[in-house]
Amino acid sequence: VPDNWELDFSAAYLVKPSRIEGRPGLTGKVKGSKLNVSEAVLKSFLLSLHSEKKKTLPTEVIFIHEAGKEQNNEVRELFRKVAFFPVTEKRSASRKLAKRLALSTDGRSGSCLFVILSGKKEGVTRVSCWRFPADTPLEAKILEGDIKIKLLEDAYAINSPNFKAAIFEGDQSRSGFWDGRIEDKSAYKDEVSQYWRTKFLDCRIKPTESSGSRMLISAVKECYNSNDLSLEQKDNLMEAVDDLISEEQTEVDFDLFATEHITDDTSRDKFVKYLRAKSPLTNTLPIKAEYLERDLGVKTIHLDNKIKISAPAENFDELVNVTEGENGAVQITISGRIVDTKLKKK
Amino acid sequence: MSTNLEKLRSQYEDRFPKLEQGAKVLQNQIEELFKGDQRIDFISARAKGIESFLGKAGKAKYKYPLGDIQDQIGVRIVVKYKSELVHVRDAILDEFSEIEDVDKEDKDHTLFGYAGIHLICFLPEDIRGSTGCEVKFFEMQLFTIFQHAWAEANHDLGYKSDSELDFETNKLIHFTAAQAWGADKIFDELWIKKKNSKEGS
Secondary structure, eight states: OOOOSEEEEEEEEEEOOOOBTTBOSOSSOOEEEEOOOOSHHHHHHHHHHHTSOGGGSOEEEEEOOOTTSSSOOHHHHHHHHHHHSOHHHHHHHHHHHHHHHHHHOOGGGOOEEEEEEEEEETTEEEEEEEEEETTOSEEEEEETTEEEEEEOOOHHHHHSOOOEEEEEEEOSSTTTTSEEEEEEOSSOOSGGGGGIIIIITOEEESSOHHHHHHHHHHHHHHHHHSSSSOHHHHHHHHHHHHHHHHTTOSEEEHHHHHHHHOOSHHHHHHHHHHHHHHOTTOSEEEOOHHHHHHHHTEEEEEOTTSOEEEEEGGGHHHHEEEEEOGGGOEEEEEOOOOOOOOOOOO | OOHHHHHHHHHHHHHHHHHHHHHHHHHHHHHHHTTTOTTEEEEEEEEOOHHHHHHHHTSTTOSSHHHHOOOSEEEEEEESSTTHHHHHHHHHHHHSOEEEEEEOSOSSTTOOOOOOEEEEEEOOHHHHHHHOOOOSEEEEEEEEHHHHHHHHHHIIIIITOSSOOOHHHHHHHHHHHHHHHHHHHHHHHHHHHHHHHHHHO
């Protein structure tokens, strides 16, 4: 049981989805209260989630500041109140967060239990919150206005809880509580669950697509230009990057990318080490096809008949001659010798 | 000197060499980003001086100076023409995550004074890791040449003046700001005219 976090506040609320188009406001009351976690099993369960190493939550996020104004974000203020303010304000801020969650969630997501904890360790204050859906390992009841939570004895649910989580931490200075980490352990991680990060938390992913793409491509170039890879291995690596571009991937797990596409052990280790130094807190880099091409130094044109032509950007116009024809059609002339032909599996 | 201030001085003195190292690495990173870019006049980065930090820390609004003061590393990018400021800002925001993005030019059309874009961005984790810099953020100021010149000249005379300025001195300082604004406006128009004529030819 992780016991070195000193828990100083906890609250839980039953939250019904309230985001209905054309109908502002809550559809029902958010029921819940400050939580008394005296039961040892429950305390142990929640504290173990609260104490998780930050890195286990895969996505780094930051609060979105108000455009053109000095640093401000309403949700960050609520988290800071839960962290540092007297208990009455902690209670009010946590209820406001629960209401915000209700207003951020539409009917597709179902009712849920929202739990928020605040704890301190070695001068750092951490606020964690979770959204547990109906098949949660926690059972909640409202008794005389207070919420009581029981941990169900379902080993599977306890060991593989299905939830969304967020952790923010820092000190009381202006620089604290701007970044955090989130996780989505729910079954469907599509746009439906984007509401957790965007609508509820008002956050965006911390590394930018441009910096993520730049880091990935510089690691690929280092690897490609070393003498450790055979020609075929180099080809495979470039094809993997090409796939990221043509499939318009928006993020890449560099650990997984290395495992799948760099077969040489030394190069793979160097590649991962290089990126881990650049991005020590996360393996997931946001990327964008346009930036990958920019950093790779490749220019590509896509035709409407699925033909794609790529060439080094610096002499693309010399190598690829495009003549405009009728009705927007083009004729393209390329000069060179064929040195290899490959059939790529779909 | 109070015990608190002595403690703060000692803490900042410990931190200072790492900030200098962080500023240097950051400057290299930004120079690399704008390598060969003709829009840029210069890029410089610095660690906030110890006395300057302590002076700022004395202000009531900084209750936790080591965390509250976010320009312990400061970067300045000076561009030649005003319309390029926004493009340079966009390129910076493509690369660094920010928590503040403010255009400091006065919105009141009758006033002239300090102008420029201020950003507060996260210091990249690799710089924090490799230099041991404990700060989370750095401040970036984006200026035109004339905004930079005015801010520099005004820094000791106006902004950090020891005594309250009289009416005429104030008037003169704001007059020079208006002139700097006018110079930026004219040079930018000439620059755009040149660009358009090149594209047209």
